[in-house]
Amino acid sequence: MTDEMTVHDVTYNLLRSLGLTTVFGNPGSTEQSFLSRFPDDFTYVLALQEASALAMADGFAQATGKPAVVNLHTAAGTGNAMGSLVAAYRANTPLIVTAGQQTREMLLSDPYLTNRDETVLPQPWVKWAYQPARAEDVPAAFMRAYVVALQPPAGPVFLSIPLDDWDKPALGPAVVRTTSHRVAPDSERLRSFAARVNRAERPLLILGPEVDRAGAWDAGVAFAEKLRAPVRGSALPDRISFPEDHPLYAGPLPMTIAGVNEAVHGHDLVVVIGAQAFRYYPYVAGEYLPEGTELVQITSDPDLAAVAPVGDSLLGDVRTALEQLIDLVEDPTGRAAPAPRNRDRGAEPTATAAPLTAEAVYAALNTVRPDDSAVVMESTSTLAQQVQWLPTTRSGSFFATGSGGIGWGVPGAVGVALGDRARGVERTVIATIGDGSFQYSIQAIWTAARHNLPIVFVVLRNGEYAILKSFALLEKTPGVPGLDLPGLDIVSLAVGFGCRAVDVDSTEALTREFTSALAAEGPTVIVVPTEPELPDLG
Template identity: 70%
Template structure:
């Protein structure tokens, strides 16, 4: 045992060796012993609330394709972070979330800021939660956390670390191990899937977020083109895994049981790769599949395979599975390809006041750079977003995986920081509803502090439109709290140090967006729009 090396030193050497040199956090008193003498080769990203901390790290991890390190404040900070932790878990983001714990010598008396039952609070939204039994186990716990977070299906893990552990002597340098992040599918089972595809008369492909996460975008295109099969986005996908301007693309599947079944009518086989079968909400009953339709399911997640409502499953990495299928399936003739999807892109010659979401997105489409990345959390305008701002490149669309709101604003910060980490500069467009913007508005401060190339486009319709749509669908009149009068979004953004403007016409949208692209740092553009039904049924 070394008399010189502390747990603090051994852990930072381990983190350095694993490439975990960016820490997302909001420092609390029980975390300061971890953060003391913060190394100059590490970066600390400060966010002003823990939900934003985790959402930034989530998106950052998705962009760089590696685990990210998060530090929150004991139970209180972890409680703040829980909403974003749900999103990170559903997005399969490999986060290592740490929280300080009270001094070991006092924990028996449950002093102020004790994290009671410390491993229970983050469950079930982490793969593993642990508090080391002794201080000397802290570095090894980080190594195990790294391995668990990265192995498929990836996801967040949690470590609770007593504040006095860092000064204790270490056992020596931590052992760094490499772990695999891909699991190959059973080749024989994929061969049987390929045979069933070849024997089908009208197969359909459904690609989900696992494909893009696995780097399988080009492979997905190659498989679709070999089969000449129509391609659908999985419902409520947080990533897009196929170019939405491709002739084989047929749009996203609906959100309901009945809607999915009707949309897939006419296909005798549906092949779902990298998605749940399916994400349903709200409840509109119907057949899970059209009569006579079979389903094949490929996922890296054993749970998703187990709770699928229909179909035969195979476990494995999405990209590897697609590449194997390309080798095994027979090419189909060009005349079986579906007709290209026709978007109903109709904009009035004269603009409305306020603008419709259709008009606002159409104006944005005129000035969006081809390399821009989109972060979307305008839930009532998802259809217009897909129509006017289609995703045409891998890794260029991100949305919350959980359904909770407040993720989009800090996620845009995480995406931009992830690009900076990997030496890429591209504009980040965050399309955010005015209600969603309020959940994590403090995250724009971090964007300003880091001079990030983000354009926050806030659609100001003065209400929770998505909730009013649900109320109509669920026959629930008289629900309170769905209107949002009196929000001065531009003034709030300016108070956090951002350039903020209003754009009330399509010409002003084009002008202000172009100026925002040339600005040093982030801009908030507030667009007053008409409320609309989200089309959930």
């Protein structure tokens, strides 16, 4: 043995310098050389499947605002994690995703577990994919990966590292660099946008996920209040960027071309900040904008600017843009604030025998949830009821999948709770999950139990994929198989993974068990039988 620094030593020193001391993964044979001599000041978060490992890292990075490191098992593990990688890319989450590779000396003979064309598999769902040409280049590749992951729009990057690289001699200490990751918008174009806002008589403001991710919640509220314009959120948001109980809030946009056209009808200017214009889901044909309606968009994502079918776009950091717009936009003399949206929920749902309505579930949760709690949402068919009864009122307190693929919510909640702990924040994470979604990544609750995380999983058990039944009606496709989910004993499964778990049969039982969960150590799984309700996809 010598005192010579190895690639392993230098890389861990670099990660330590960058504050990247939490690694998510499920160890495989080609990763053990990276994980050997794992430092005492690092934390390894073990997930029982790679898709869960990556989604946990996603939630962790979103909660902390810093990149996270994920370690996958060569091509097999990367393949397992691809669905979660798509979600991280769509949510602009900065991740450094690593995968082990077979020994360099054997690659030409294609040994077992070789990752063929190692940079191809994760694309196009990473910003950069690379396998270092030499073992000595591994630390510098990590440094570049860190910079690329944070550059706007932020997102995951991928490094493939042969297993024999780690014990090779290093060239010396890693070069640690810093770089900014906010890009100011073009001032002249921003002033021209402000002038268009000033000329508008009936503007509509759309605040999308980028606003909350950029820490621009307060700036968005201040801009909306000065403008005295109604505010809508993106359809199917992965982050909420405006208080849903604010008098100016007019609800989320519809998911269809025709629905958006109707929602913006009567407005002469639509101001889209930090969002796609627009996020569509089912195809219902129509004009993108009504006649006489114009659109301007501000985003840090060149791709979102490119794919917008209408309007004029400005690239730049949305927080910087909003802060400057507050001063550039004139007080609209004579413009009355719009009448608040009718928020009359009607009578409070009463406690009834199961199955409960989704409305009753969310209304009950609203009476007992802590004010500072975070919500992780993956019950798409009940999104409307969640917005109505469990509104988001604080920055950084709502999280959902960025891609639309299910299976992110359970491990995402684990990552958010771990991220809260890492940054010294104590709050409860409420994960409202459909029974179908829960099965995709149920093994993630084991990690929640092992780390004693303050998560309450509320599983809405309607016994079906309700959102898909709505699509069957919309698309006129009768007789689709596999849309019902009978015979799931979720409580027994949760207990088997080490969680406190309970079935409830009324809103009274739900509030009682939820209150008990707040006082319990570690996670609780509450299963609520609910009535099947087909959501409106318009």
